[in-house]
Amino acid sequence: MITLALSKGRIFDETLPLLKAAGIQVTEDPETSRKLILPTNRPEVRVVLVRATDVPTYVQYGGADLGVAGKDVLLEHGGQGLYQPLDLRIAKCRMSVAVRADFDYAAAVKQGSRLRVATKYTTVARQHFADKGVHVDLIKLYGSMELAPLTGLADAIVDLVSTGGTLRANNLVEVEKIMDISSRLVVNQAALKVKREPIRRLIEIFSTATQKR
Numbered sequence: 001m002i003t004l005a006l007s008k009g010r011i012f013d014e015t016l017p018l019l020k021a022a023g024i025q026v027t028e029d030p031e032t033s034r035k036l037i038l039p040t041n042r043p044e045v046r047v048v049l050v051r052a053t054d055v056p057t058y059v060q061y062g063g064a065d066l067g068v069a070g071k072d073v074l075l076e077h078g079g080q081g082l083y084q085p086l087d088l089r090i091a092k093c094r095m096s097v098a099v100r101a102d103f104d105y106a107a108a109v110k111q112g113s114r115l116r117v118a119t120k121y122t123t124v125a126r127q128h129f130a131d132k133g134v135h136v137d138l139i140k141l142y143g144s145m146e147l148a149p150l151t152g153l154a155d156a157i158v159d160l161v162s163t164g165g166t167l168r169a170n171n172l173v174e175v176e177k178i179m180d181i182s183s184r185l186v187v188n189q190a191a192l193k194v195k196r197e198p199i200r201r202l203i204e205i206f207s208t209a210t211q212k213r
């Protein structure tokens with residue numbers, strides 16, 4: 001049995017074509033099914049649905065043999081126990097700093113002010129501001145980061161941006177890109193040894209399908 005961990009939404013949707021290239025079709029729709037283990041047309045392959053942030057943990061401890069996780073999630077997790085053979089180039093976005101449209105970020109940085117930064121991505125944010133020599137107080141949030149500057153909780157946020165629509169709708173502006181983000185295939189290191197052939201085949205097919213995109 002090969003178990004693949006995916007999160008619902010864009011990662012699930014964008015992984016489907018890669019699975020299809022490998023002859024694997026998920027036979028139930030996660031949006032309508034309440035099942036957390038989804039069968040496929042191949043009796044030896046199944047998909048488990050987990051939170052995006054839990055994918056690395058499932059794969060690290062062998063709850064799944066493989067998974068698909070964003071670079072954002074992998075950097076916060078640390079990647080221990082994970083083999084990361086492939087950038088799938090799906091679920092693309094960027095991690096950026098954003099502030100209220102009326103906040104002069106450049107001036108605050110120039111003056112050496114201490115910035116309050118709210119984010120789900122404390123590891124990446126801490127490193128980014130340390131590299132810039134900017135002093136920050138990090139405030140850990142689990143969602144709706146956009147609200148933090150609007151309520152006075154923080155001066156800035158570090159969050160994922162794709163179109164910028166959510167920022168604009170909340171009167172925020174992107175002032176600095178930290179890095180580009182896409183999702184990667186992650187593999188349990190023990191599974192790679194024990195189930196070597198089927199996993200290597202999958203990596204190969206995913207790799208070819210990814211190049212073609």
Ligand code: ATP
Pocket residue numbers: 007008009010011052053069070071072073091092093143160161162163181182183
């Ligand atoms: P939830 O929305 O259930 O709280 P989540 O935000 O972690 O969980 P998704 O919104 O499905 O889950 O995002 C999963 C992954 O998709 C992210 O980790 C990131 O790598 C990627 N992604 C691509 N574009 C975006 C975007 N605009 N906003 C958030 N994530 C994005």
Ligand code: MG
Pocket residue numbers: none
């Ligand atoms: Mg989300």
